[in-house]
Amino acid sequence: MKQNHEALIAKWIKPAVQDLQSYHVPDAEGLIKLDAMENPYGWSDDYRKQWLDSLKNADINRYPDPHCQLLKKSLRQTLSIPNNLELMLGNGSDELIQIVAMAVARPGSVLLAPEPSFVMYKMISQFIGLEYIGVPLTENFELDENAMLAAIEQHKPAVIFLAYPNNPGGNLFDKKTLNKIIESSEGLVVIDEAYHIFSDASYIADISKYKNVLLMRTLSKVGLAGLRLGYLVGDKQWLDEFDKIRLPYNINVLTQLSAEYFLQHYHELELQADKIISNRQTLFNELDSLEGIEVFPSSANFLLFRCQGNSAEQIFNSLLERGVLIKKSHGSHPLLDQCLRVTVGKSEENEIFVRSLGSALVEK
Ligand SMILES: *Cc1c(COP(=O)(O)O)cnc(C)c1O
Numbered sequence: 001m002k003q004n005h006e007a008l009i010a011k012w013i014k015p016a017v018q019d020l021q022s023y024h025v026p027d028a029e030g031l032i033k034l035d036a037m038e039n040p041y042g043w044s045d046d047y048r049k050q051w052l053d054s055l056k057n058a059d060i061n062r063y064p065d066p067h068c069q070l071l072k073k074s075l076r077q078t079l080s081i082p083n084n085l086e087l088m089l090g091n092g093s094d095e096l097i098q099i100v101a102m103a104v105a106r107p108g109s110v111l112l113a114p115e116p117s118f119v120m121y122k123m124i125s126q127f128i129g130l131e132y133i134g135v136p137l138t139e140n141f142e143l144d145e146n147a148m149l150a151a152i153e154q155h156k157p158a159v160i161f162l163a164y165p166n167n168p169g170g171n172l173f174d175k176k177t178l179n180k181i182i183e184s185s186e187g188l189v190v191i192d193e194a195y196h197i198f199s200d201a202s203y204i205a206d207i208s209k210y211k212n213v214l215l216m217r218t219l220s221k222v223g224l225a226g227l228r229l230g231y232l233v234g235d236k237q238w239l240d241e242f243d244k245i246r247l248p249y250n251i252n253v254l255t256q257l258s259a260e261y262f263l264q265h266y267h268e269l270e271l272q273a274d275k276i277i278s279n280r281q282t283l284f285n286e287l288d289s290l291e292g293i294e295v296f297p298s299s300a301n302f303l304l305f306r307c308q309g310n311s312a313e314q315i316f317n318s319l320l321e322r323g324v325l326i327k328k329s330h331g332s333h334p335l336l337d338q339c340l341r342v343t344v345g346k347s348e349e350n351e352i353f354v355r356s357l358g359s360a361l362v363e364k
Pocket residue numbers: 037091092093094095118163166167192194217218219220221225228229230
């Protein structure tokens with residue numbers, strides 16, 4: 001029987017999909033979870049009760065509002081989206097990346113991104129059948145301006161994705177270089193601001209200066225990863241094209257109502273982000289003082305660090321044995337050799353992580 005399946009799969013599933021590795025999410029049961037850039041703070045019982053009350057009358061027998069009109073209004077108000085820009089919502093920004101990629105995919109068209117960056121740009125290109133071009137960053141995870149401009153000239157990408165701040169480097173790319181990339185590209189440039197709440201820079205005021213720029217954000221890293229809500233901001237004409245291939249009910253009733261509730265309490269999320277930013281500084285200083293660790297400055301809610309020698313794998317495993325799950329970036333890209341990435345957690349979680357890392361360093 002099994003062989004039958006294999007033969008059929010080999011025959012019918014397209015090779016680009018057969019060759020893919022599915023996105024791996026490790027089991028975090030019982031571990032201190034510092035691997036996925038989640039906000040570690042929950043909500044008090046009072047808030048939870050109000051939130052659940054806001055869902056009480058949900059018309060769960062009905063399809064959701066396909067245009068999310070109320071939710072878009074809240075997003076606009078809470079996040080000060082300029083009135084001349086349109087909004088499109090996705091089931092996480094992952095879905096928005098997929099929609100943009102599907103809309104431009106035709107034989108020969110290219111999606112370009114610097115690397116290492118967010119893995120979904122490449123994964124989605126591969127399964128959509130869009131050619132993916134990755135342009136290596138410099139050793140400090142900055143944009144290599146000449147290499148980017150040359151690649152744009154050569155490949156004429158339909159779309160370029162730039163994460164600002166970048167993941168996994170955590171840094172903000174140089175804005176002059178970003179502008180040059182936008183100006184020398186005929187295709188679309190999507191600025192992915194998944195981590196904007198932890199950063200003091202944004203592209204939002206600049207998008208209307210250009211015909212080919214869209215901004216993408218998500219509520220995930222802000223503290224609502226479970227809701228799956230991302231949004232694309234930009235010129236209405238562009239978004240109207242993408243909206244044609246968005247599945248009509250991509251944002252479910254519970255997400256629409258919950259997001260509206262939490263947007264009314266966005267200030268709480270901003271306070272949580274302030275705590276995370278302050279914890280990031282503490283954690284940075286502690287990692288920076290450890291012998292055998294090189295930590296990179298970050299404008300996001302995580303820190304990338306390099307372990308001296310060939311110790312990343314061993315340190316990652318040793319942390320796991322001590323009950324701490326972080327992300328092994330080592331092995332995913334040559335520039336990330338011996339690198340690990342840790343999400344900034346609550347103070348007590350960060351302390352356990354630093355202590356465990358200290359022990360792991362002594363052990364090796
Ligand atoms: C996490 C992340 C996303 C994905 O966000 P979702 O809205 O949860 O799908 C997008 N871009 C970058 C750079 C990320 O790190």
